[in-house]
Amino acid sequence: EVQLVQSGAEVKKPGESLKISCKGSGYSFTSYWIGWVRQMPGKGLEWMGIIYPGDSDTRYSPSFQGQVTISADKSISTAYLQWSSLKASDTAMYYCARKRGYSYPDDYWGQGTLVTVSS
Amino acid sequence: EIVLTQSPATLSLSPGERATLSCRASQSVSSYLAWYQQKPGQAPRLLIYDASNRATGIPARFSGSGSGTDFTLTISSLEPEDFAVYYCQQEGTFGQGTKVEIK
Numbered sequence: 001e002v003q004l005v006q007s008g009a010e011v012k013k014p015g016e017s018l019k020i021s022c023k024g025s026g027y028s029f030t031s032y033w034i035g036w037v038r039q040m041p042g043k044g045l046e047w048m049g050i051i052y053p054g055d056s057d058t059r060y061s062p063s064f065q066g067q068v069t070i071s072a073d074k075s076i077s078t079a080y081l082q083w084s085s086l087k088a089s090d091t092a093m094y095y096c097a098r099k100r101g102y103s104y105p106d107d108y109w110g111q112g113t114l115v116t117v118s119s
Numbered sequence: 120e121i122v123l124t125q126s127p128a129t130l131s132l133s134p135g136e137r138a139t140l141s142c143r144a145s146q147s148v149s150s151y152l153a154w155y156q157q158k159p160g161q162a163p164r165l166l167i168y169d170a171s172n173r174a175t176g177i178p179a180r181f182s183g184s185g186s187g188t189d190f191t192l193t194i195s196s197l198e199p200e201d202f203a204v205y206y207c208q209q210e211g212t213f214g215q216g217t218k219v220e221i222k
Contacts, residue, residue: 044213062120102211111162
């Protein structure tokens with residue numbers, strides 16, 4: 001069974017760093033892309049970027065380039081999304097999702113990680 | 120960058136009625152368009168890929184059509200569990216969503 005299991009909810013202060021994770025199982029982790037999607041409270045889905053764990057090829061949405069870093073450790077089938085300095089506006093639910101290729105759909109999704117940034 | 124525009128923003132219908140949701144792309148995307156359903160407190164779920172193919176386990180009442188710039192998601196007869204928000208997606212772009220609510 002394909003599963004993407006994300007790390008738990010986080011509460012952080014502005015300026016702090018954070019790294020959240022997405023662990024894949026039930027499939028060949030290095031053969032699929034993993035993408036990250038933001039959903040701010042009460043809002044729609046925003047595509048942030050994507051990584052191919054097989055060779056770490058990474059692409060970012062222009063809106064998120066330079067704001068976050070996407071990485072992966074294929075030895076433990078885990079992808080990451082990290083911030084070096086959080087802002088209150090980073091408060092959102094973050095989802096990871098799997099796709100076979102850049103033009104393919106996101107066929108499996110993680111359960112989401114809620115990030116709250118507040119002083 | 121492609122922009123996807125969904126309409127209407129909200130669709131108020133009763134169970135058993137037919138729902139027709141639209142997604143328009145700012146330039147041709149061929150048939151590379153997907154539809155997702157999201158219920159409150161849940162992750163999105165893939166419904167349709169390549170414009171008209173149902174994903175695994177998706178009921179036949181859901182169908183997709185279109186190509187180029189104009190796409191449609193149709194729910195032939197709404198079930199109570201179908202009231203949710205629906206998003207279209209092409210590569211790294213999502214539409215803004217259509218909420219299907221109970222009338």
